[in-house]
Amino acid sequence: MSHLAVQKTYKLYIGGAFPRSESGYTTEVLSASGTFLANAAKASRKDARDAVVAARSAVSKWSGATAYNRGQVLYRIAEVLEGRRAQFVAEIVASENVSAAAAGTQVDEAIDRWVWYAGWCDKYTQVSGNANPVAGPYFNISVPEPTGVVAVVAPQDSSLLGFVSALAPALVSGNTVVILASERFPLSAISFAEVLATSDVPGGVVNILTGSARDVAPWLASHADVNALDLVGANALDWISLEIAAADTLKRVLPPESGSDAAAPALARIQAFTETKTVWHTKSLI
Amino acid sequence: MTIDTLTAGALARNLVGGDVTDANLRRYLEGIPGIDAVGLEQRAASLGTRSIKTTSKAWALDRIIQLIDLTTLEGADTPGKVRSLVAKAMVPDASDPTTPRVAAVCVYGDMVGDAVTALGASHGDPDHGGISVAAVATAFPSGRASLAVKLADTADAVSAGADEIDMVIDRGAFLSGRYGLVYDQIVAVKEACRRADGSFAHLKVILETGELNTYDNVRRASWLSILAGGDFIKTSTGKVAPAATLPVTLSMLEVVRDWHRLTGQKIGVKPAGGIRSSKDAIKYLVTVAETVGEEWLTPHLFRFGASSLLNDVLLQRQKLTTGHYSGADYVTID
């Protein structure tokens, strides 16, 4: 007896919930051969605004969690992703028109990146921070802290791996993220939201928008409550204008990268969204 | 001028909120804001960088002399040594009759009579041109004797003509938290300072800050001594290192300032031990002037406990007068 497939509605992921775009707009997601795969929500500037609000409200809890705890939460993402491997492989095959093996490699790599970054949570501080031998009776230490809310334009030519590669490092230190998924391959991103929702990531820590990066990115770049802007996937956009907009509030900006190595795993990607805080305290026996 | 025991007791009970017990004193003293040593020392160092020149320097040098308790506290002290000290106190620089006199001579209790005799008509209140006799008492410098012995030591010195008593607090009791005991002893010594006519010898309370070790302790001991009726708080016996330091003195001056703000009473401060150069002494004058105000720079509110300081000041004074540097052979050893 055949089973008629129950198709998924691909919505946005904001504040731990799955809303439709407030605009009511959707865009058709097509396979490489042009067949209809799904309707994805077309995020509006107001969705971006809501996502930033959600991200901001999640900063305190996520950055305030212990590094050990954040590491476990990120590792949990890898666990849940592994459990849904088949779903992601199928979506990537459908979207990118690649072999199941290639799609499988992409999913495996994405899983491994979560594992790799999870391990950094309680180490990057030690590697980036310093005890400073100042010439005086002071305890003096420099530690990296999360920048706050990071807006990300995910790599556009990858369904899952690019998305994960851009997202994971920003989360390590305790930032919260608003990420614009690949416009052409958004399905994995929304399925990934389901992974997040069923792992232990607090609502609002990751907010995923689909639709037109060209329409939405300027609102994020100019948003005064966004602290950093990762333009890794913004090659095709007018990214210089985005950088100029970001300069209004002196956001930290990472420029676009191209090629399959875009957002390759690196400690530098974690550090890019941190601020070094130096604390002095007087020191005396008497 | 001297703070009488009844007023002091009432004020203390009022401030600590009840009887002056260990518990009440601890609650009161430990409620006083702490001291950050690094900040205190930096403030003292910064006051020490004041550059005192020309007319200010001339004024400062004369005032330092007027604030000196010229001291000899040796086991080898003799009546002859004390006479020599007194002679120096009266005429610090025979080559310059404009040189002011010191405030007091400071000796052991058994030498008080010799000092009084040697001073003769010059014996009197330094605020009125006289020279006082200060005696260390209360089993100086350790203070390790029974209260009865300490009181007898004090009474002896007073009856021999001492105008000022430099007592030591029981540091052991203080460090072990027996604030009430320290308080009671100061009160009792104060009472022993009472003369037959009902007046009091001035009481300087030596904290021996080198043994109290921390600035927080110095601050608490300062408050405790003032609560108990001390007229002066004094840093050190001179027998324990470190003796007076600028930061310690600054912290005591801050207590005196706060006490004045609280009660209107003016308490004196005496750094003693280790102040040997005019340059250092001027730093103390600056610290007094900028912390409690320059009205404190009078003999009944500020003293230097010193011996070799006087001659360095005289050398500096000669330099200002003559325009050239002087030498050790041009000032007298006492």
Add this chain to the structure above:
Amino acid sequence: MTFLEYAPAPESTGLLNLKDSYGLFIDGEFVEARGESFATISPATEKTIALISTASDEDVDAAVAAARRAYDSTWSRLSGRDRGKYLFRIARLVQERARELAVAESLDNGKPIKESRDFDIPTVAAWFFYYAGWADKLDHAGLGANPSSLGVAAQVIPWNFPLMMLAWKVAPALAAGNTVVLKPAETTSLTALLFAEILQQADLPAGVVNIVTGAGATGRTLVNHPDVNKVAFTGSTAVGREIARSLAGTSKKITLELGGKAANIVFDDAPIDQAIEGIVNGIFFNQGQVCCAGSRLLVQENIHDEVVARLKERLSTLRVGDPLDKNTDVGAINSAAQLARVTELTAAGEAEGAVRWSPSCDLPSEGFWFAPTIFTNVQASHRIARDEIFGPVLSVLSFRTPAEAIAKANNTPYGLSAGIWSDKGSRVLAVADKLRAGVVWANTFNKFDPASPFGGYKESGYGREGGRPGLAAYLKPAPLGSSAAAPATPAAPATPAVTAPRSTSARKKAAK
């Protein structure tokens, strides 16, 4: 005369040997500029000290070209050890000429001689000593082995700590192997030009450091010059924003140290006398013309009145006047323009209902002066609680709980520095954690050290100066493919790239 009116104790200017006019320092020589000259004046007297040149666009071109030549032909080829030795030489020369530099700084800037003598110039020497030692240890800068320098660094510095800001910029740049074109602030070029003489005495190769003087236009030309690889700027957030905009899309690496509106938080268990000193130091150090000045005093409400009373008493002992008098605590405001800004903002404070107080002090009739000022009854919405005044003006606000203190402290687009005063260690550490500021001073304020990174969050800029991060700001990882290259380096941040064991690039490398 009372004792407290200390007799004048002026520092001698006898050891200053200034020229009447100064050219630009390009390619190791003083050269004439193409632009107009202007007078640099003493802000304490408004008297002209010397004539300073304006570098035209062509002059900036020449300076950048000299720096490029020196980079290509000399400096980038020199061993780290020898670069370090030059920096050590410079440090020593600064120490040897310390008093002269201090006098020049106080004369030109208006700051008290005790600050230029005891803080600015010693810090300059310390900065060169610290980075001198880094020059041959770049492998440990945190970017992996064999990091490379960036090239030509354009550096634009402010007028509040003229020579110290130069040292903060030049020392790490040279240690890392870059060459420099530096533009001092228009009103305070003097010590940078004396520093050029020191470079000649140190026999630093020509073109490694070039100094172009002039106003904002010169700085704009410099940072936008196409042959510049690194831009470091300290100054206002407005100009920093303009620089960030104009460099968007370029590959120039940027360090920006911008404005601040630091909260200085005093809890009721603070060591009160030291807190008072810290408040005074926090806002009246260098006449408050400090980007990290503790300009917003947040006092726990139960000790508010006592703190204000003690503060007023303490302020009455501040000595305002001749910057060259050794007893001066508060000197002159740097320029007429700055004085106008301070005056305007304080007028706004009064208009908004804050209560203004200053101790009585006689200000000189010539020059630019502003009495130390405290505003009480300040509300968070007042301009004097939000705008950077950059002058000797303190705004006092109150709070009731630690959470409220943190919220108020962080409620600003700036994030450069903050102070905490409390005897309770656990609270100090927790509050320090939650303050969004790049430097947090606990039970102290306005402390600086070459080993200690300094820089801001949010609109106070990005990048750090001092310490290892200050060095890394002038380096990039070894290029991909070079034998010592760290694998898989993302494009932007010059921070160490460490590759995931199972990443594709790691596999590729392993397969080589």
